[in-house]
Amino acid sequence: MARPRTFDRDHVLHAAERQFRESGYNGTSVDDISAATGLGRGSLYAAFDGKHGVLVQAMAGYFDRLGNVAPKVLAGPDEGALERLHGYLLRAVHGVPLADDVSPASDRAAAACFAGKMALEIGASDAEVQRLAAECFAVLVMAVAECVRAAQRNGDIDPDADAEDLAYLLLTVIRGTDVVGAYGHGPARLTQIAESAFALLPRVSRH
Amino acid sequence: MARPRTFDRDHVLHAAERQFRESGYNGTSVDDISAATGLGRGSLYAAFDGKHGVLVQAMAGYFDRLGNVAPKVLAGPDEGALERLHGYLLRAVHGVPLADDVSPASDRAAAACFAGKMALEIGASDAEVQRLAAECFAVLVMAVAECVRAAQRNGDIDPDADAEDLAYLLLTVIRGTDVVGAYGHGPARLTQIAESAFALLPRVSRH
DNA sequence: ACGTTTGTGTACTGAACAGTCAATAACGCT
DNA sequence: AGCGTTATTGACTGTTCAGTACACAAACGT
Secondary structure (H helix, E strand, O other), X not given: OOOOOOOOHHHHHHHHHHHHHHHOOOOOOHHHHHHHHOOOHHHHHHHHOHHHHHHHHHHHHHHHHHHHHHHHHHOOOHHHXXXXXXXXXXXXXXXXXXXXOOOOOOOHHHHOOHHHHHHHHHHHHOHHHHHHHHHHHHHHHHHHHHHHHHHHHOOOOOXXXXXXXXXXXXXXXXXXXXXXXXXXXXXXXXXXXXXXXXXXXXXXXXX | OOOOOOOOHHHXXXXXXXXXXXXXXXXXXXXXXXXXXXXXXXXXXXXXXXHHHHHHHHHHHHHHHHHHHHHHHHOOOHHHHHHHHHHHHHHHHOOOOOOXXXXXXOXXXXXXXXXXXXXXXXHHHOHHHHHHHHHHHHHHHHHHHHHHHHHHXXXXXOOOOOHHHHHHHHHHHHHHHHHHHHOOOOHHHHHHHHHHHHHOOOOOOOO
């Protein structure tokens, strides 16, 4: 009964996400978003309710992808859990936790957590952004903790360790590499940091 | 022979730093800086060459304080090195690494590394900011690595571990807590993360 | 085929922005 | 006391911003 929209909603939100990643929230104008997405201002306001709406919905889309793909690479049988954790750690540090969404050439800007970057820039004065970012983090903590518990069941990680505490620590390291990467350090250094963190995980103590 | 300036340069830069911390770089206007520092626009341009100049010089001031105070709390005799490392980790996570500069009530916004926050927001498109931030990080890595080496000499940390690698890892955890704090997590969670990291440090293996 | 409904693009508006400038004020020197 | 020098102020400029309004286009039901 009415004219159908000519753009793909997810595709537009993803393009906007890339722009926000590159320039930050306050550093991107609505015209930037318009140029990045190919949509006119009017369409942006009609479909997403302006700049802030675009951000919120882009973060929601990021959350969905995170919730779909991160648990997928971490979940599995107990026996491979430690290796999956290792792989996730390395991939997260280099920005390929969402393999289908990130360009093949691992891009540092794309590596850093979108939610984390937005939370650090405007989370203090934007409760909704902070809440969305916290949700992104929570879903990761849950997935990593579950993988840690699997590794504990398999005898690879000390069963006395608190799985959730370890998950928080590992994800804090990953978020930390986003900042260290922003300092200009190369992939080699980030890999080394991730490997150091992995090496320090409490293994089963063999008396 | 000429009119002396009526403001204290360091005091002004510190006020500007607080403003940048609170609102980010692109989120603060020159008027905001003017209001925060009490200086008029003209004075700001005459003394600091505009908004970007204020940021650069505020970061340089931050670097100086960092270089003066962080090595001071970490340096010392070998026997207390591990405990100093522990104390630094906890204090850094709660934002009192620069005790004389930060308000007594530990403020989360003040806790996050100023250089890190700026690097993440605009470092990708501002080489000078990225360089300054990297220098801040480097001076911390050096100080922490030296403290790790002292703890190794004292038999508290595995002498086979690479001190610099451990320093990078610990500082990555600290930077990570800046992001996790921005998600809204409270001091208890951040303390727990710091304690987990400290607990996982490789101790001397007693055969 | 036509009218209604919705998507789309562009021109517009008032506010906020970064940066400049000329006038004023305060000091040291002679 | 007067002069030269420098800090300081607040108004001004052109630009860019977010958000709105309006005109046009496209598709579907009838």
